[in-house]
Amino acid sequence: MTVLGYLANGLVFSSIIVLGSIGLSLVYSIADFANFAHGDTMTIGAYAALVTFGAVGGLGGAVLGLPYGFFLALVVGIAVAAVVAVGTEKLIYEPLDVDSIGLLITSIGIAFIYRAVIQIRFGSDFTRFGIQPLRPIESLVPYGVRVTLHDVAIVGSAVVLVGGLHVLLQYTDLGRKMRAMADNPDLARVSGIRTKRVKLWTWVIGAGLAGAGGVFLGLFNQLSPRMGFNLLLVIFAAVILGGIGSVYGAMAGGFLIGMINQLTPFFSNVVEALPIWPGWLAAIVRGLISIEYANAIAFVIMVVVLLVRPNGIAGEGAT
């Protein structure tokens, strides 16, 4: 594969990470805790879409190699993830009388409950959507880019969703209230903003985007009950890189982390070619920059960012 090919893969994976990280960052800043159940919210979206797609089938035509039924399933996945998150907020988080650390610990319990329910219902094996895998787009193969129409659909849908969120945040009343709340919840409250309602909308948007990310992750790889939890730390890395609380930072962070993740094989080729001296150092570097450690590299970046620049690359907007 060429650099272009890796970049194209990175773009697809980044889209998924961005969808996940926006929701995590929104909830982090507005509900004020690190939500460890966010990854499993993605899983819920993916499995809800799986069930829906299995029930409704293709529904005739297809766009970008994806049947209409899949887009219906995507909408259902988003809706189910949002409903589950709002239900959890109403039933569990809202009545709790603990600080943000207590909420963090509770969210781990919630994550386990989500995952356990899915695993009991669907088993722990990998599954796929019942969609025929496509061949890479022919006209791009000479450039070393091996992306399918499905990948184009993932990137396109992510761009549409993120663009919609941008419009919502910048030009609507709800968006202004959300930004006010992320900035200073007490001040927002005394200005007459119904903070509870804004919080619920935050959950809807955050979990909805996570649900979409989960559906696309299932399309990009496979579905398994652990898919979301396994991605959670990568998403945290993206959020922290972008600066917690900053939605645009989360987009940038998600983009960078997704790219770095998929470009790891390319970096490892580069390191192979570099004349590193002495030899033992070369061996160590070559051993560590390899595809097995793609996630580990993201985690190390996360810790470094926390130490050096805790407000993230966006700088502003951190709580």
Next chain:
Amino acid sequence: MSLLDGARGSLTELSRPERWVLGVSAAFALFLLAALLTGALGPTYFLFLVGLAGMYALLSFGLNAQWGFTGLINFSVAAFFGIGAYGSALMTADSSPIAGGFNPLVGLVVALVVAFVLALLIGIPTLRLRADYLAIASLGLAEVVRLIVLNERWLTNGSAGLRGIPSFFQGWPVLSTFPEAMPGLRLVVIPGSPILLETSFWQSLLNVMLVLTFAGVTYLVLRRAHRSPWGRVLRTIRSDEDLARALGKNTYSFKMQSFILGSLIMALAGVFYTHLNLYVGPGDLDPITTFYAWVAVILGGSGSNRGALFGGIVIVTIREGTRFLNDVALPIDPAPLRLLLIGVVIVAVMRYRPQGILPPQRELIWPSAVDGGGTPETPDSGVREQKGGGSNE
């Protein structure tokens, strides 16, 4: 066993949750005894469970020294547990790719040294971070450790894991041959279902003695540390780090000490696990181990060592109870059921009893000072306030 001492003292002195826990524990013990006598529960398996409970209690003690004492949200418990297990397994196992065949005591020392180094490596960057960042960063670094163990085959055997681990007492004068030397016993309590006590039983008995020693020593050390001036500084950091700093304490250094102490105890749990399970694989570094320890600690009550003990027993009940349930009654895969129960316990504790079931009491001073046993000659005002005021911080 502070629970037993308390019962011997007087029931009326106990608080309601304490009496409740005591009642449930007694009922559970009776249930286990009945199962043992009727032969429904094999004595060897029972001792294995006791060993496992001791191991989780040890793990919870370690976490307690970090979260309960100092308020450090360490989500890398599994990494220290796994490093302890791998450290001793790599030194002692036949199939070890690097050394192998050493005395288990060498394994113990190596495991603790490696855990110490890892604690420094993880602690130096993360302990300066805010509480929730520490949680995320430590979970991330624990995953890095897991990935290294999984992928560096030349060092750890990769996903195949390590087999051929000897018992902890291999090479000791008497104890190494003790299980073989003991005669096989045959007890008949209920006619028709004899209970056989053979070599494996005596082996398990030795393991239980080992974990009781580990846990007992750790308990005493932690209790002493908790009441010492050092422990008081840690609790000050937990409630208000800025205050501790204003009092001239180097909080980073104290946090590091408490982190290292806890990590070493977790590694000790890992060493014991190696010689209990006789197999170590990368699956043992799965984050779920971290959350088992967390459930045990928050269920028992953060900062409370007897709570950690109680939590450890509950964890083993959930872990093995789901397996038992699967065999006997409900054909549900035990793994997700276990996950579900753990999740429900976390949520329920945070919802209804965030301080835990057995929260630490009178933790600010020596208990004897409050009970009138050792009234100081010149009581400083802090003591009086404590006597009259709330017992919790």
